[in-house]
Amino acid sequence: MAENQPVDDAGQANFDAVIAKDSRIEPKDWMPADYRHALVRQMSQHAHSEIIGMQPEANWITRAPSLKRKAILMAKVQDEAGHGLYLYSATETLGTTRDEMTEALLAGKARYSSIFNYPTVSWADMGAIGWMVDGAAITNQVPLCRASYGPYARAMVRICKEESFHQRQGFEILLELSHGTPGQKAMAQDAVNRWYAPSLMMFGPPDADSPNTSKSMAWNIKRFGNDELRSRFVGMLAEQVKVLELELPDPDIRFNEDTKSWDYGPLDWAEFKEVLAGRGPCNAQRMERRRAAHDDGAWVREAAAAYAAKQSASNDREAA
């Protein structure tokens, strides 16, 4: 990363002009070190979230209750691996390698979305994750399709398309459960109860406590504050939950005619901070699983690299 880059007045002027006319910065353009740094942080965190986020859903692949649901779930978790790869590649255009990002994750230096530190204890969690967690992600990510950094914006277009499919399948799981047997309906309601508050907290702390928001908005990376997006999301849930014939565990949800936005009850930010600080239900488990896959796969990666080197050496000999 270009931490100590020389002052480049022409570069800065171009950057400012691009941001001012709401256009795109591309990898070879000059950009301020802070901007690059903020992007690497946000994009790699997003990539890590996709990868760690595979685990809670992979937990149900082998137990999916019908073959069709098993196929859909497999495809969804596989999509998440694809999103992670795509985002790592987009982040590499900023000069940080995937290996560096992986190291940062495994060393506990890089974050991923805290939501994935909650356990998936029932099949209905597959529905709640799709509907609420992916729903919150889409609400966050659709504006990112207009982010000022070109590779990020383009990556988000594709990712949002697939996330929309994920959200629909989650909603469909809950719909099927809520119209099923009483036991299935109870399973669905329990999942909605557990995932509601954590999904609202995915938008991050209230704007007043969010250190990165204002800068990100000035750079046209973020377009809306955390609270505005959260309120929009609550409005979406409040309408769709009626179709599900389930309830949201928050008696304070209502549309505020004065502010023209959705109000909701207080969230337990102390819990959010606890989970963020590594004291959630599954933090250690998620990291251990990622490390184990990485460590157990080391000999495979070494073998592939050694084989590729031998092949290329033998091709060189043949060419000589």
Place this chain on the structure above:
Amino acid sequence: MIPTGSHHSQARDGSLAGVGPSTGSHHRNPTPYSLGDSSASATRITPGNALRPEDIALAAAEGTAHPREAVAEYALRLGDDALILAQRLGHWISRGPELEEDVALGNIALDQLGHARSFLTYAGAAWGKSEDDLAYYRREPEFRSAHLFEQPNGDFAVTIARQFIAASYQYLLYRELTRSSDPMLAAIAGKAVKEVDYHLDHSTQWVLRLAGGTEESNRRMIAGLELMWPFVGELFEDDPLIAEVGDAGVVPSSLKEEFDRATAAVLAEAGVEVPAHPMATGGGRHGRHSEHLGYLLAEMQVLAREYPGASW
């Protein structure tokens, strides 16, 4: 990064394979016997043209797909092999040695699951049962999978060894099955063979890489092949059902020579010996399974059986 060649893009394109449109959707192709759009990619689903399990279920409901008993029993064998393998491979997703392999193994699992759903749906048409009735409500001795597919994943080399044998076998089998006198089996095989062709390429490349990579990977690849090879024999055994199925099926022993030749060629290129172990006694086709299947079924069936009769 692992040089995965063209696998990655194929795998991503196939990420929705097996999903298809939701049930009850209008399908453009009125005949379930179509081989699908001839321009269809092996890994990209083309809803409305490609043969889907839902099409087969619809044909069964309308009475246009009704296999005779022996053909249904035969389809059950092929479906169970694919189902058990998909269940095994599904475990790798989020545990692969590299993200590219999470995608690739996930893609192969999805393909296998798709084949399983088609074969099981067709088999079930003979008995008024759905794919899920057969997958979730049969007991262990009622499964017809061969022991190879039941074997635990082991390390990545063990999985690759199992994949290499499975894909080599399934490729030859499905290629021949496209000429089945039973149009539905031919149609299912026509779709499956294109996908298994890719599975064979994937496992072949990995056998070469692991055997020719480092000392450790060479040792592990050889150990994986030694562990899996005894289960080759069962795949090529003929029995009375095969005679009954006649030209609707493929005689397993007729594939053995080409299997031996093709796998020996890859192993020779990899510089490893074809394992010389005696073949294990099989029995899977008649409901006598390995010690491993019970655990696999317990996990696969637990939720469905907790809510009998529920829909999902």
